[in-house]
Amino acid sequence: MSEFIPVxxxxxxxxxxxHIAQVxxxxxxxxxxxxxxxxxGAFIFLSDLIRQLSIPVKVDFMCVSSYGDHTTSSGRIKLIxxxxxxxxxxxxxxxxxxxxxxxxxxxxxxxxxxxxxxxxRICTLIDKRERRETDVRVDYACHTVDKGFLVGYxxxxxxxYRNLPEVYHLKL
Numbered sequence: 001m002s003e004f005i006p007v008x009x010x011x012x013x014x015x016x017x018x019h020i021a022q023v024x025x026x027x028x029x030x031x032x033x034x035x036x037x038x039x040x041g042a043f044i045f046l047s048d049l050i051r052q053l054s055i056p057v058k059v060d061f062m063c064v065s066s067y068g069d070h071t072t073s074s075g076r077i078k079l080i081x082x083x084x085x086x087x088x089x090x091x092x093x094x095x096x097x098x099x100x101x102x103x104x105x106x107x108x109x110x111x112x113x114x115x116x117x118x119x120x121r122i123c124t125l126i127d128k129r130e131r132r133e134t135d136v137r138v139d140y141a142c143h144t145v146d147k148g149f150l151v152g153y154x155x156x157x158x159x160x161y162r163n164l165p166e167v168y169h170l171k172l
Contacts, residue, residue: 002171002172003170003171004151004164004168004169004170004171005148005168005169005170005171006166006167007143007166007167007168007169008143008153009166010166012143013048013142013153013166013167014048016142016143017045017048017049017052017125017142018052019142020049020123020140020141020142021049021052021053022052022054023140024049024053024055024093024123024140025055028055028091028093029055031091032058032090033055033057033058033090033091033092033093034057034058034059034060034085034091034092034093034117035049035050035059035060035092035093036059036060036061036062036087036092036093036094036108036112037059037061037062037095038062038063038064038094038095038097038104038108039061039063039081040063040156040159040162041097041098041154042095042096042097042125042154043061043154044153044162045097045125045142045153046059046095049123058085060083060084060085061081061083062079062081062082062083063081064077064079064104064107064108065077065078066078066103066104077103077107079111082111083115087112087115087117088115088116088117089116089118090116090117090118091117091119091121092112092117092119092121093120093123093139094108094112094121094122094123095124096122096123096124096125097125097126097153097154098124098125098126098127098128098150099122099124099126099127099128099132099136099138099141100128100130100131100132101131101132101133101134102133102135102136105122105134105136108120109136121140122136122137122138122139123139123140124138124140124141125141125142125143125153125155125167126141126144126150126155127144127145128144128145128146128147128148128150129144129145130146130147130148148169149169149170149172150168150169150170151164151167151168151170152165152167152168153165153166153167155167157170157172
């Protein structure tokens with residue numbers, strides 16, 4: 001039987017998302033910003049984040065896979081859905097649920113730069129450094145953890161638990 005150990009309450013998440021939105025709004029004031037949500041995990045975080053921003057933004061999504069139904073990354077990135085809007089000479093902010101190994105984010109940053117983005121930065125709900133394999137720079141992080149397999153608030157295990165309103169460490 002799985003055990004859920006609380007990591008972030010809904011109140012803590014809301015406060016951190018509001019704070020990060022204020023910082024992003026100040027950093028991108030008077031600039032055209034495109035948010036790229038990474039499916040599927042980031043959709044809840046992205047929807048809360050954009051409602052807290054005080055600047056106009058465009059939104060698109062990308063879908064990549066490296067985990068499948070496992071708790072560790074395969075290290076192989078599969079691009080399932082690319083951006084649909086023109087990002088040439090635009091400021092892009094990748095919105096991710098969690099940065100773990102950094103392999104997927106490194107791939108995405110390189111891909112978006114190659115697609116013409118003038119700048120690419122990263123915003124994540126959770127920056128988890130336990131298994132970091134690349135020197136990916138996280139520009140905005142709501143919460144940092146050292147280790148653990150996390151679920152809830154968009155984070156999943158084999159497509160389950162995304163609907164939980166808080167973040168938990170899942171002990172299998």
